[in-house]
Amino acid sequence: MKQCIWLLVLLATMIAACQQDENKDELKLEVKKPESEETVAVVTDQAFISKLIEALDKAETISTAMMDLRQPDYKVIIKKNEETLYELGYYTEVMKLGGLAGRYLNREREEFYGVTIDLPLK
Template identity: 40%
Template sequence: MRKVKSISIILLLSLILIGCQNNNLNLTDDVTNIEVYHWDSEKLIDIVNDKKFIEKLVNELDNARTHSTANIDWAMPDYKLIFKHNGEALYKIGYCTEVQNFGNGAVGRFWEHDKLYDVSLKLPIE
């Protein structure tokens, strides 16, 4: 009986931990590079190919807390990032050169639609 209780507790804790994990990006393939464009003109600025940086950024974004920006009036991001796998676009997200702090817990550089990702990692560009 004691063994069954222990297993039940372990299973319950595992389910709770799994439920707390974020999976923001839902990428089906590994990102091989990130193309960086000006937000307004869509002019290509740079291409990030550093695998370690890309893995770190994808991991941080995938597991980040997000905060709604739906009711916040602010300028749009400086850049648009396109995460690619061998030339195929997997994901698009905005990037701000300065860390955004909206005072409601939302602090970060990466923005998608109406949410700011709690990630302040700086892109290795410029």
């Protein structure tokens, strides 16, 4: 009887541990050179990436559909569990467009984000 109880406790512990691993989201930010796709940096600081995602989600944006902008300095890819959340251009200097200051450009959506958070590049 004691063996059955210990077996059930062990089984329950293993199931709980597996569920914790499944629920853990891993965020990753890759910084690449736009012309060569060479990876310049990989950021894994979960707090920083979460802060950036929240800022992008809440940011004021401006349409760039009718603007001729210079090429961003870097390409930024933000992933959650290997699923791409954002693929953006990043300017090392803050850009001002139509009264909006920011660093991030979504070419696909033709939007410029009013987010000035600097990437931890060295």
